[in-house]
Amino acid sequence: MADVITYREAVAEGIAREMRRDPAVVCLGEDIGAAGGVFKTTAGLFKEFGPERVWDTPISEQAIVGAAMGAAMTGMRPVAEIMFSDFLACCWDYLANEIPKVRYMTGGQVTVPLVVRTANGGGLGFGAQHSQATENWALTVPGLKIAAPATPADVIGMMAAAIRSDDPVVFFEHKGLLASKGAPVPPDHVVELGRAAVVREGADVTLVALAAMVPLALRAAALLAAEGIEAEVVDLRCLVPLDMSTVLASLARTSRLVTVEENPYQGGWGATLVSVVADEGFGLLDAPVRRVAGECVPLPFADVLEERVIPTVDKVVAAVRDLTAY
Amino acid sequence: MDTGELLAMYERMALIRRTEKAAHDLFLQGLVKGTTHLAAGHEAIAVGASAALRADDYVFATYRGHHHALARGATPEECLAELMSRATGLCGAKGGSMHLTKAATGMLGSYAIVGAHLPMAAGAAWSARLRGTGQIAVAFFGDGATNIGAFHEALNLAAVWKLPVLFVCENNLYMEYTRIADVTAVARPAADRAPAYGIPGESVDGNDVVAVRESVARLAERARAGDGPALLEAATYRHFGHSRSDPAAYRPAEEVERWLKHDPLDLARGRLTELGVPEETVTAADERAQETVRQAVDAARNAPPPDPRDALTDVWADGGAAWRT
Numbered sequence: 001m002a003d004v005i006t007y008r009e010a011v012a013e014g015i016a017r018e019m020r021r022d023p024a025v026v027c028l029g030e031d032i033g034a035a036g037g038v039f040k041t042t043a044g045l046f047k048e049f050g051p052e053r054v055w056d057t058p059i060s061e062q063a064i065v066g067a068a069m070g071a072a073m074t075g076m077r078p079v080a081e082i083m084f085s086d087f088l089a090c091c092w093d094y095l096a097n098e099i100p101k102v103r104y105m106t107g108g109q110v111t112v113p114l115v116v117r118t119a120n121g122g123g124l125g126f127g128a129q130h131s132q133a134t135e136n137w138a139l140t141v142p143g144l145k146i147a148a149p150a151t152p153a154d155v156i157g158m159m160a161a162a163i164r165s166d167d168p169v170v171f172f173e174h175k176g177l178l179a180s181k182g183a184p185v186p187p188d189h190v191v192e193l194g195r196a197a198v199v200r201e202g203a204d205v206t207l208v209a210l211a212a213m214v215p216l217a218l219r220a221a222a223l224l225a226a227e228g229i230e231a232e233v234v235d236l237r238c239l240v241p242l243d244m245s246t247v248l249a250s251l252a253r254t255s256r257l258v259t260v261e262e263n264p265y266q267g268g269w270g271a272t273l274v275s276v277v278a279d280e281g282f283g284l285l286d287a288p289v290r291r292v293a294g295e296c297v298p299l300p301f302a303d304v305l306e307e308r309v310i311p312t313v314d315k316v317v318a319a320v321r322d323l324t325a326y
Numbered sequence: 327m328d329t330g331e332l333l334a335m336y337e338r339m340a341l342i343r344r345t346e347k348a349a350h351d352l353f354l355q356g357l358v359k360g361t362t363h364l365a366a367g368h369e370a371i372a373v374g375a376s377a378a379l380r381a382d383d384y385v386f387a388t389y390r391g392h393h394h395a396l397a398r399g400a401t402p403e404e405c406l407a408e409l410m411s412r413a414t415g416l417c418g419a420k421g422g423s424m425h426l427t428k429a430a431t432g433m434l435g436s437y438a439i440v441g442a443h444l445p446m447a448a449g450a451a452w453s454a455r456l457r458g459t460g461q462i463a464v465a466f467f468g469d470g471a472t473n474i475g476a477f478h479e480a481l482n483l484a485a486v487w488k489l490p491v492l493f494v495c496e497n498n499l500y501m502e503y504t505r506i507a508d509v510t511a512v513a514r515p516a517a518d519r520a521p522a523y524g525i526p527g528e529s530v531d532g533n534d535v536v537a538v539r540e541s542v543a544r545l546a547e548r549a550r551a552g553d554g555p556a557l558l559e560a561a562t563y564r565h566f567g568h569s570r571s572d573p574a575a576y577r578p579a580e581e582v583e584r585w586l587k588h589d590p591l592d593l594a595r596g597r598l599t600e601l602g603v604p605e606e607t608v609t610a611a612d613e614r615a616q617e618t619v620r621q622a623v624d625a626a627r628n629a630p631p632p633d634p635r636d637a638l639t640d641v642w643a644d645g646g647a648a649w650r651t
């Protein structure tokens with residue numbers, strides 16, 4: 001085993017482990033076969049498992065996710081790739097109307113154990129139609145589980161949990177993290193969905209973050225520590241199920257809350273999170289809550305413009321300073 | 327044609343017709359909420375196709391799917407209880423008229439987003455192929471669905487992956503209130519598109535249960551042999567309007583009359599008589615269907631409503647609906 005693994009390699013490794021374990025796991029998507037995916041997140045799968053397990057599709061997002069659904073209903077565990085998360089809109093019917101509703105409206109007769117993987121998020125200058133953080137779209141749909149790992153180890157562990165899940169999971173792989181590195185994990189590493197992680201302890205403020213916002217929050221926490229402010233950083237890892245108990249327990253220690261969200265402020269997951277805090281944890285707070293989130297604009301192209309509208313370390317540091325002075 | 331089989335198909339069509347009539351009556355009595363899309367007139371397609379399929383093949387239908395559920399083994403009682411919001415309904419009254427599903431008999435659902443189930447049927451066929459079971463999948467849909475993107479994506483994927491799936495279009499000439507011919511560039515909205523995907527596109531008289539059975543049997547065999555998908559366009563007519571609120575005043579009287587004279591039950595009855603089956607035998611089949619539906623209506627009427635607590639079950643595989651831990 002190499003001593004480091006990239007996030008990108010972890011995606012392929014996570015899928016490969018499940019494909020070795022369970023012959024019902026099959027992959028489909030555009031360019032995922034011999035080409036190894038446009039982000040090389042499926043590299044090696046075609047070679048190891050062949051064309052009967054790793055299927056190249058036409059550019060047909062509805063067919064990809066719709067066929068994955070039909071296969072999942074009839075005994076397979078498909079892992080479908082939608083190249084960029086922006087393209088989820090092309091198959092939104094399946095994510096909003098078909099996959100999440102069929103179990104319910106059939107009175108529990110049908111199970112849809114599939115994973116829709118997709119490259120999410122900005123920071124790379126891909127422009128408005130290839131850069132959005134869209135996990136909040138899925139958050140509005142009852143019946144979808146939402147995973148968004150921040151580290152290679154979590155990619156592998158959460159991929160295992162997602163593929164083994166009897167429920168549909170939308171799995172957001174952050175483009176800005178693909179090259180990031182981490183330690184490899186032992187065989188059968190599984191990270192249960194709906195378990196947040198406290199990735200840095202601190203007594204002064206709780207930063208709750210997801211995916212690429214986790215390392216960003218950690219960088220902000222390091223800067224704040226130099227000023228004597230100790231931030232606790234919670235990596236949510238999943239939006240559904242949402243681990244509110246870890247968030248509330250952290251708030252009981254820190255009494256201050258900042259969410260760090262890449263999605264636009266309006267309709268972002270932080271809004272749900274702080275509403276639960278207001279409802280159930282109001283007494284834990286010694287200050288208002290702050291949400292550092294994306295602006296409500298399409299993502300612009302130029303770096304200076306993109307940085308203006310998505311969270312940065314400086315914006316997080318400023319929000320925390322403001323709160324601790326409250 | 328084996329007269330026993332034809333008689334059984336006739337009886338199944340009669341059962342569907344009676345159930346549709348009951349659904350209509352119950353609606354007028356205020357006992358069926360929401361809406362219904364009755365399939366009276368389309369029976370031969372569901373019954374003819376089912377007769378040609380294996381018991382373990384998969385079927386996907388639309389909101390106009392009562393006939394498919396009933397043809398694939400759902401009972402009138404389960405269906406009517408579902409329409410009447412009873413706990414004993416096919417889907418525990420969480421589905422309703424537009425979502426009749428009986429997974430245990432391969433009736434994998436009725437979908438109300440036009441065309442959405444065509445890729446799913448392709449996926450079920452893909453799964454059958456991967457598992458090597460020899461099953462096929464059939465998607466039934468309306469003529470209107472042929473102008474939806476998912477139709478084209480599903481056809482191409484099924485063709486290029488050579489999947490064992492049949493796409494069966496029930497062309498009843500109308501979408502909701504608009505003639506399909508007024509908004510479609512080709513004369514046969516389904517069959518004429520088949521060459522673009524390199525697959526067979528056939529037409530059949532959708533009111534002739536024997537013709538449907540033969541066409542589906544032939545195309546199913548082809549699919550099972552690994553030769554890939556096909557499109558079958560079945561010409562038919564709905565006896566009612568699009569949904570319960572539609573008196574269908576937009577249809578010319580002569581057209582309605584012509585089609586009502588070409589009723590699938592009458593056609594089957596005529597064939598039975600030609601084959602020498604006595605009139606009383608056919609009438610007895612009708613009466614059995616009528617009695618089954620009468621009892622189904624009684625049972626559904628007397629069934630309890632669902633427990634409100636069940637509104638919060640069945641989102642997840644563990645039976646619950648929790649979005650947080």
Ligand SMILES: Cc1ncc(C[n+]2csc(CCOP(=O)(O)OP(=O)(O)O)c2C)c(N)n1
Nearest residue numbers: 390438439440468469470471498500501502
């Ligand atoms: C995507 C979508 N658009 C519009 C509708 C509304 N709608 C319901 S049925 C229907 C007509 C469909 O006609 P057709 O496919 O010919 O089937 P038929 O009702 O004749 O069986 C329409 C437009 C819908 N359910 N889904």
